[in-house]
Amino acid sequence: MKQYSQMSAAELSALKQELEEAFLKHKEKGKKLNMTRGVPSDEQLSICNGILTCLSADDYKALNGTDCRNYGGIDGIPELKKIFADLLDLTPDEVIVGGNSSLALMFDNVAVNMTHGVRDGKPWQTQGQIKFLCPSPGYDRHFTICDYFHIDMIPVAIGNDGPDMDEIEKLVSSDPMIKGIWCVPKFSNPTGIVYCDKTVKRFANLKPAANDFRIYWDNAYAFHDLGNTNITIPNIIRLCEEAGNPNMVYQFASFSKVSFAGASVSCIASSKSNCEYIRKRLTVQTIGPDKLNQLRHARFFKDAAGVMAHMEKHADILRPKFKLVSDTLQSELGSLGIAEWTRPSGGYFVSFDSLDGCAKRIAALCTQAGVSLTPAGATFPKGNDPKDRNIRIAPTCPPLDELKEAMEIFCAAVKLASAERFLSEKQGNQSN
Amino acid sequence: MKQYSQMSAAELSALKQELEEAFLKHKEKGKKLNMTRGVPSDEQLSICNGILTCLSADDYKALNGTDCRNYGGIDGIPELKKIFADLLDLTPDEVIVGGNSSLALMFDNVAVNMTHGVRDGKPWQTQGQIKFLCPSPGYDRHFTICDYFHIDMIPVAIGNDGPDMDEIEKLVSSDPMIKGIWCVPKFSNPTGIVYCDKTVKRFANLKPAANDFRIYWDNAYAFHDLGNTNITIPNIIRLCEEAGNPNMVYQFASFSKVSFAGASVSCIASSKSNCEYIRKRLTVQTIGPDKLNQLRHARFFKDAAGVMAHMEKHADILRPKFKLVSDTLQSELGSLGIAEWTRPSGGYFVSFDSLDGCAKRIAALCTQAGVSLTPAGATFPKGNDPKDRNIRIAPTCPPLDELKEAMEIFCAAVKLASAERFLSEKQGNQSN
Numbered sequence: 070m071k072q073y074s075q076m077s078a079a080e081l082s083a084l085k086q087e088l089e090e091a092f093l094k095h096k097e098k099g100k101k102l103n104m105t106r107g108v109p110s111d112e113q114l115s116i117c118n119g120i121l122t123c124l125s126a127d128d129y130k131a132l133n134g135t136d137c138r139n140y141g142g143i144d145g146i147p148e149l150k151k152i153f154a155d156l157l158d159l160t161p162d163e164v165i166v167g168g169n170s171s172l173a174l175m176f177d178n179v180a181v182n183m184t185h186g187v188r189d190g191k192p193w194q195t196q197g198q199i200k201f202l203c204p205s206p207g208y209d210r211h212f213t214i215c216d217y218f219h220i221d222m223i224p225v226a227i228g229n230d231g232p233d234m235d236e237i238e239k240l241v242s243s244d245p246m247i248k249g250i251w252c253v254p255k256f257s258n259p260t261g262i263v264y265c266d267k268t269v270k271r272f273a274n275l276k277p278a279a280n281d282f283r284i285y286w287d288n289a290y291a292f293h294d295l296g297n298t299n300i301t302i303p304n305i306i307r308l309c310e311e312a313g314n315p316n317m318v319y320q321f322a323s324f325s326k327v328s329f330a331g332a333s334v335s336c337i338a339s340s341k342s343n344c345e346y347i348r349k350r351l352t353v354q355t356i357g358p359d360k361l362n363q364l365r366h367a368r369f370f371k372d373a374a375g376v377m378a379h380m381e382k383h384a385d386i387l388r389p390k391f392k393l394v395s396d397t398l399q400s401e402l403g404s405l406g407i408a409e410w411t412r413p414s415g416g417y418f419v420s421f422d423s424l425d426g427c428a429k430r431i432a433a434l435c436t437q438a439g440v441s442l443t444p445a446g447a448t449f450p451k452g453n454d455p456k457d458r459n460i461r462i463a464p465t466c467p468p469l470d471e472l473k474e475a476m477e478i479f480c481a482a483v484k485l486a487s488a489e490r491f492l493s494e495k496q497g498n499q500s501n
Numbered sequence: 502m503k504q505y506s507q508m509s510a511a512e513l514s515a516l517k518q519e520l521e522e523a524f525l526k527h528k529e530k531g532k533k534l535n536m537t538r539g540v541p542s543d544e545q546l547s548i549c550n551g552i553l554t555c556l557s558a559d560d561y562k563a564l565n566g567t568d569c570r571n572y573g574g575i576d577g578i579p580e581l582k583k584i585f586a587d588l589l590d591l592t593p594d595e596v597i598v599g600g601n602s603s604l605a606l607m608f609d610n611v612a613v614n615m616t617h618g619v620r621d622g623k624p625w626q627t628q629g630q631i632k633f634l635c636p637s638p639g640y641d642r643h644f645t646i647c648d649y650f651h652i653d654m655i656p657v658a659i660g661n662d663g664p665d666m667d668e669i670e671k672l673v674s675s676d677p678m679i680k681g682i683w684c685v686p687k688f689s690n691p692t693g694i695v696y697c698d699k700t701v702k703r704f705a706n707l708k709p710a711a712n713d714f715r716i717y718w719d720n721a722y723a724f725h726d727l728g729n730t731n732i733t734i735p736n737i738i739r740l741c742e743e744a745g746n747p748n749m750v751y752q753f754a755s756f757s758k759v760s761f762a763g764a765s766v767s768c769i770a771s772s773k774s775n776c777e778y779i780r781k782r783l784t785v786q787t788i789g790p791d792k793l794n795q796l797r798h799a800r801f802f803k804d805a806a807g808v809m810a811h812m813e814k815h816a817d818i819l820r821p822k823f824k825l826v827s828d829t830l831q832s833e834l835g836s837l838g839i840a841e842w843t844r845p846s847g848g849y850f851v852s853f854d855s856l857d858g859c860a861k862r863i864a865a866l867c868t869q870a871g872v873s874l875t876p877a878g879a880t881f882p883k884g885n886d887p888k889d890r891n892i893r894i895a896p897t898c899p900p901l902d903e904l905k906e907a908m909e910i911f912c913a914a915v916k917l918a919s920a921e922r923f924l925s926e927k928q929g930n931q932s933n
Contacts, residue, residue: 106572108571121793128553138762140540176787180613194616218616329570330571330788331793353645353646356601359791
C-alpha cells in the first residue's frame with residue numbers, strides 16, 4: 070500500500086471516504102471495550118486465588134512471633150520484608166512494607182516532604198515554587214501528584230535508554246528549586262523501555278544544586294518481564310551509596326500486578342537513614358499496615374523465587390496479548406508511514422505515536438466506536454502532549470477476542486485520522 | 502484504715518517503710534506485665550478468626566459486581582458502606598470506608614487541610630500559627646498528630662458530661678486561629694465518659710470565628726458498651742446539618758476493636774459535600790482501599806445487627822477485667838483518700854487520678870516492678886499533665902490473672918508514692 074504522505078489530494082479524499090465507511094461499520098457494532106488503564110485480567114487475578122484461602126483459622130503469626138491480627142509492627146513483617154529485599158537485592162532494613170497501594174506511599178512521601186522536608190531538610194512548601202522533572206511520556210498518576218501539590222513539572226524527553234541524562238544533569242545541577250524526578254526505570258510507563266546501565270549510573274551520580282533533591286524510582290514493573298528474559302537494571306540504592314548520595318533515592322515496588330491489583334502489598338526502599346525517618350512519621354500516621362495481608366502474601370509466594378515463578382505465569386497470559394497488539398499494528402499500519410510504536414519486553418503498555426496532531430482525534434474516534442483509551446495527552450504533565458501524538462495502549466485486561474476487536478477499531482481510527490490530517494494539509498496548501 | 506492525710510510524720514514514716522518492703526517483694530517477682538495501650542486480648546481476637554477463612558476461592562465480588570481483587574472503587578464496597586452507615590445512623594453516601602487505620606484517616610485529613618485547606622478554605626499552613634482544642638485528659642495519638650504538624654494545642658477540661666462547653670464556645674467563637682478540636686464522644690479515651698445530649702448539641706451549634714473550623718469526632722468506641730446498655734449519643738452529623746453547620750464535622754469509626762486491631766476496616770463520615778471533596782483527593786492519593794478485606798468484614802458480620810451481636814461477645818470478655826480493676830482499686834485504695842478513678846460503661850480504659858505530683862513517680866515504680874503503663878502525662882498535649890496525676894489504665898490485653906498481679910503492683914506503687922508525697926510535705930513543713 071502506498072504511504073499516505075505520497076498520496077495526491079484526490080487519492081486521500083477517496084481513501085478518507087473509504088475509511089469513514091469502514092469506521093461506520095465498527096461504530097454500528099456498538100462495542101464497549103475498555104483499554105484505559107493497566108489493569109490485570111480476570112485470568113491473571115485467578116492464578117492468585119490461593120491468596121484468598123491460604124490462611125487458616127490458626128495461622129496468623131509472623132516468623133518473629135508477631136500476632137498479625139493485633140496492633141504492632143510499623144514497617145512490615147520480617148518474611149515479607151525479606152521477600153522484597155531479595156527481589157530488589159537489598160537488605161530488609163532498607164525496606165518498609167506498606168499497604169495495598171505504592172501510589173499511596175509515593176503520595177505520602179511527597180506530602181511529608183512538602184510539609185516537613187526530607188530528612189534534615191526544610192519543608193519543600195516553604196521554599197518557594199519547587200519543581201519536579203517529568204520524563205515524558207510518563208505515568209499520569211505521578212504527574213497528578215505533582216499537580217495536586219502545585220509542583221511545577223518540567224517535561225524531559227525519554228529515549229530507548231532512558232530519559233535525556235544530559236538535560237537532567239544540566240537542570241538538576243543548576244536549579245536548586247528542582248526537588249525531584251519521577252522514574253519508572255524498568256519497562257517504563259508507557260514506553261516500555263528499560264533504563265540502560267549507564268543511565269542508572271548517571272542518575273546515582275547526579276550533583277543536585279538542591280541538597281534535598283530526591284529521585285522517585287518507581288520500580289513498578291521490576292518483575293514483570295514478558296518472556297524469560299529476566300532483564301535486570303543496576304541497583305540504584307547501592308550506586309547512590311557508592312556515589313556519596315546515599316539518601317538521594319526512594320525506590321517503590323508493589324505486588325499490585327503480581328497478586329491482586331486492589332489488595333496486594335507495596336514497599337518503599339531507601340537508605341537506612343531515610344527508612345528510619347519514614348518509620349518515625351509512620352508511628353504518628355498509622356497503627357501500621359495490614360499484617361494479615363502481608364502474611365497471606367508471604368504464605369502464598371514463600372520466597373522471592375516463588376514470586377519470580379509466579380511472574381512466569383503472568384508472562385504466559387500476557388505474551389499473546391502483546392503479540393496481538395504488535396501484529397495488528399504491524400499488519401494494519403506497518404507500511405503506511407503514519408505511526409510508530411514500542412515493542413516492549415515487559416510491563417503493561419505499548420506506547421503509540423501517531424502523526425503529530427492526531428492523538429486526540431484518534432481517541433475521540435475510538436470513543437465513538439466504543440473503545441475507551443487512556444485520554445490522549447495523559448502521558449504528559451498537565452495532560453499536555455505538545456505534539457498531540459502519544460497514546461498509551463493497555464492490552465492486559467481485555468480477553469484476546471475483545472482485544473482483537475479493540476485493536477482493529479483503534480487501527481481504523483488511526484488510519485482515518487491520518488488521512489484526514491494529510492488531506493487537510495493538502496487542501497490547506499492548495500488554498501494558500 | 503486511716504486516710505494518709507490524717508497521719509502524723511511518724512505514722513507516715515512507718516507506713517512508708519512497710520510499703521517499701523511490700524513493694525520490694527513485688528519487684529523480686531520479676532514480672533513483665535504490659536498495660537501500655539488499649540490492645541485487644543488474644544481471646545477477643547480469636548472470636549473473629551472466622552474472618553481469616555470466610556472468603557472462598559470464588560468469592561470475591563461485591564454486591565454491585567465489583568471484582569474486589571482488582572483496581573477500582575475509591576470509597577468502599579456498598580455492603581460495608583451500608584453497615585457503617587446503619588451503625589452510625591447515616592446514609593451510605595455520607596460514609597467513606599478506608600483501610601485498616603482510622604488514625605491514618607485522621608492524619609491524612611489534617612495533613613490535607615494543612616496543605617490544601619478544607620473544602621472552599623485556604624490551606625491551614627498558610628494562615629499562621631493555627632491551634633486545636635484538646636479536651637484533656639485525651640487520646641495521646643490525637644495530640645501527636647497536632648505535634649507533628651506544629652499545631653498549637655490548647656487543653657480544655659473534660660468532666661462527666663463531656664468537655665467544658667462554656668470554655669469551648671468562648672474560645673472557638675473568638676479565635677479564628679482555632680481550626681479544630683479532638684473529641685472522643687462515647688467512652689472517651691481515657692476517662693470513659695459519654696458526652697451528654699446537651700454537650701453534643703452545643704458542639705453542633707458552635708459559631709466558630711474560623712469558617713474552616715472542624716470537629717474531629719473520633720467515635721472510636723461507638724459500639725463498645727461493656728454491658729447491654731447500648732448507650733447512644735445524638736447524631737452529630739444531623740445536628741450540624743440542622744444547625745446550619747453541615748460541613749463542620751468529620752466523624753471517624755473503625756472495626757479495630759471489633760474484628761482485628763491490625764487488619765480491620767475504618768471509615769470517615771461527613772456531609773456529602775465533604776465526602777465528595779475527600780474522594781477527589783483519594784483518587785490522587787491511592788488506587789483505593791483493600792476491597793477484599795472489606796468484603797471479608799461484610800461476609801463475616803453480614804449487617805449492623807451482626808456487628809452489635811458480636812460486640813456483646815467482646816463485652817462478655819471485657820466485663821470481668823474492668824470489674825477486677827474497679828474492685829482492686831476500691832479494696833486497695835478506696836478508703837485512703839489518695840486517688841480517684843472512673844468506672845466506665847464501655848470503651849477501653851480506666852482513667853486514674855493520683856494525688857497531684859504523683860503520676861510520674863507511680864509509673865516509674867511500676868516500671869521497676871515490671872509493669873509497663875502508658876507514660877504518665879501522655880493523656881495531655883505535649884505529654885504535659887499540669888497536675889502530674891493522670892494515668893490511663895488499659896486492662897483489656899492481659900489475661901485476668903496477669904491483670905490481677907499488675908493491678909496489685911499498681912496499687913502498691915500508688916500507696917508508696919502517696920506516702921512518700923505526704924511525708925515529704927510534712928518534712929517540708931517542719932523544715933520551713
